[in-house]
Amino acid sequence: MNPYIGHDSQLYGVEEHRLVGGKGDGMRLLEVNNGLGLELVTSPDRNNDITRLRFRGTNLSYFSPVGYVAPAYYDSIDSNWLNSFTAGFLTTCGLEAVGTPCIDEGETLPLHGSLANRPCEQAYWTEEDGELVLHSVTKDETIFGRKLRLSRKIHVSLEENSFTIEDTIENTGDRLEPVEILYHMNMGYPLLDEDSVVTIPAVDVKPRNEHAAEDIENCLRMEKPTPGYEERCYYHVFGDEHGEASIFQPKLGVGLKILFDAKDLDGFVEWKMMGVRDYVLGLECGNCYPDGRDVMRRTGMLKFLKAGEKKTYSVKVQIFHGEDFMSGKI
Numbered sequence: 001m002n003p004y005i006g007h008d009s010q011l012y013g014v015e016e017h018r019l020v021g022g023k024g025d026g027m028r029l030l031e032v033n034n035g036l037g038l039e040l041v042t043s044p045d046r047n048n049d050i051t052r053l054r055f056r057g058t059n060l061s062y063f064s065p066v067g068y069v070a071p072a073y074y075d076s077i078d079s080n081w082l083n084s085f086t087a088g089f090l091t092t093c094g095l096e097a098v099g100t101p102c103i104d105e106g107e108t109l110p111l112h113g114s115l116a117n118r119p120c121e122q123a124y125w126t127e128e129d130g131e132l133v134l135h136s137v138t139k140d141e142t143i144f145g146r147k148l149r150l151s152r153k154i155h156v157s158l159e160e161n162s163f164t165i166e167d168t169i170e171n172t173g174d175r176l177e178p179v180e181i182l183y184h185m186n187m188g189y190p191l192l193d194e195d196s197v198v199t200i201p202a203v204d205v206k207p208r209n210e211h212a213a214e215d216i217e218n219c220l221r222m223e224k225p226t227p228g229y230e231e232r233c234y235y236h237v238f239g240d241e242h243g244e245a246s247i248f249q250p251k252l253g254v255g256l257k258i259l260f261d262a263k264d265l266d267g268f269v270e271w272k273m274m275g276v277r278d279y280v281l282g283l284e285c286g287n288c289y290p291d292g293r294d295v296m297r298r299t300g301m302l303k304f305l306k307a308g309e310k311k312t313y314s315v316k317v318q319i320f321h322g323e324d325f326m327s328g329k330i
Helices: 080-084 293-299 322-327
Strands: 013-018 028-033 038-043 049-055 090-095 102-104 107-109 122-128 131-141 147-157 162-171 177-187 197-199 204-207 232-237 242-249 254-261 268-274 279-286 303-305 310-321
Touching: 013 131, 028 122, 028 131, 038 147, 038 162, 090 147, 090 162, 102 293, 147 177, 162 177, 162 303, 177 254, 177 293, 177 310, 242 268, 242 279, 254 279, 254 322, 303 310, 310 322
Parallel strands: none
Antiparallel strands: 013 028, 028 038, 038 049, 049 090, 090 177, 102 107, 122 131, 131 147, 147 162, 162 310, 177 279, 177 303, 197 242, 204 232, 232 268, 242 254, 254 310, 268 279
């Protein structure tokens, strides 16, 4: 015990709050502070996704114009998912679908699936071995249909400015189920602007469409907010299991690195959206590409879980300083 403090929250901890007013009225938020400068906010009413990410008071993530939206407002028709796309640092896409709305084997699937608009069945936190650990369980289960369950742990280090998202997906039903997941991580101002240095050490990069192909040589170069900007998406392919992507802001001397297993999460997407107020860079690892489940099935990229089977995915996020970037440590 520290004799200088009355309560651990003088140094670090987790506080639970509820929003008042607007479409987010009543939503629970968990505000996490590791005592070293890292602060993040999660939303147990939205799959315990990460809505805010800050370092020493500086915002690192994108928060969309829709703001906080409670799951009761979710509309699963076509692309209406965008009306409740808070973005934040992390929106988890899946589990039934990722990307383009489509019909796959008779099932009508919405944009990016429903997981990010599902409240957690359980959400609590513990302190364990130098970490704050946020636990949650989100169910995507229905009668006569899909029965998938996501158990999440977010490990926030008390010893360094990093956190790890550990998700275990379980098929609790009695039939083979397709499973898609995409970690839609969204960089925002002031971490993101035209001076940001983006690094993705892939062995190959593929444009999603002809529009993206027209400017592929500048895929890692960020731009100023541009009226009428049309999004560009690039698929980065890694040569082995070591997947990573980073963004560094020289004016702040702060950067962020994402680390993941590129064999398990074999569909990395760079979403470049340089619009006015729609100004965001997505660095997104997933087990598929966002082209629709029907396309993933045809290409052989669609993943499945057998009845009773589990699969765990892990993504680590590190905050780093300019001296580490300049010295090549990052």
